[in-house]
Amino acid sequence: MWPTSLAILAAAGVLFCGAASAGTKLTVHVRTYDVAGRTGAELIEAMDGLGPRHGHATRAIAETGYTVHWQLDVKRDNGICRLRQADGTIDLTYTFPRRTSPSSPALSRRWDRFMAGVRQHEHTHGRIAKQMMRATETALAGLELQDNWFCTGLRWDARRRIDTIYADYEAKQNAFDVSEHRDGGHVEHLVMALIKP
Template identity: 45%
Template sequence: MNKVALAVALGAGVVLAAPAQADTKVETKTKTYSISGKTGEALVAAMDRKGPRQGFTTRAIAQTKYTVGWKFEWETRNGSCRLAKADGLLNMTYTYPKIANDVSPDLQRRWSKFFSGVKTHEEHHGALAQQMMRTAEKSLIGLSSRDDPKCKKTLAAAQRKISAVYAKYEAQQVRFDKVEHREGGNVHHLIGGLVRD
């Protein structure tokens, strides 16, 4: 599951007339937490104890967190304001479990398959976040307001558009997790394959 924070940074100033541009950067890092166990059940129990927090009482096997920021440049002319450039920054952090002890070849094989599935799940969250940024960029193209010499109305419109895109993609993130975590879903199959003796 993902957690998102939205921040908007303003780049004030007048720029030369040009079509609105977007230059989103994506920065990704990966963290791990150590678990120990000689059986699949022991590894699952260790992830339940040590995994990244999701809410106040639950822990996840793995997690994708991201923050989004924007820097805007404006063009003002004759009292009107136009968004000339929107630079987005998507910071993503993946957190995964890592076995800290030696395990049997059979358990290592099951762990490798389990971990591959977990990684695919988290990378789907990351892909949705990147799609969110591309959609937000497109929604900002051509944004302008008349009678807006300080660009306040245009900024408010940009924030509304970004927030609407964010809400749409957050709903997709939640739906994806519901499908993956439901009884008989992919995550249950992954755990079942790991704990099978």
């Protein structure tokens, strides 16, 4: 198996409490890095040397990174703290290789099929992250608690719910990668289809 792998890098979710803006927001960024090669094997070797870092010793073909922020609008009335609105922001960044060298029509077709599979893999990570945001919105809806003047307990409960859902969805991200990276799995098929003449 080639040391290069498709990978996910997920940054820790951060909870911000303060004035809320309207609605949950999604921003998407796409970054590329250049690779060159006359054969599929040379392109794989270039990705292995230039792709985004995945751990200390390996690099990934592509990567999905994201950060999550939540702003909570909390109001206290008659001793009851209520979460009036929870606005989430998810910032998704996809990193993909970009072939810069000329190639034969056959290699171009194999590259296009390879990249379609790579994009599908990374966009699945993006969909799982967006599902996490929806699950968090549902978990926070209607949250209220008899609490102190600073609504400390309610804010702690909101953070606990956010962290629990985040952990659940990180487990889903990891399970997806385990399935895709198994011997004979989707990633291996993508790589071998690019390499074969």
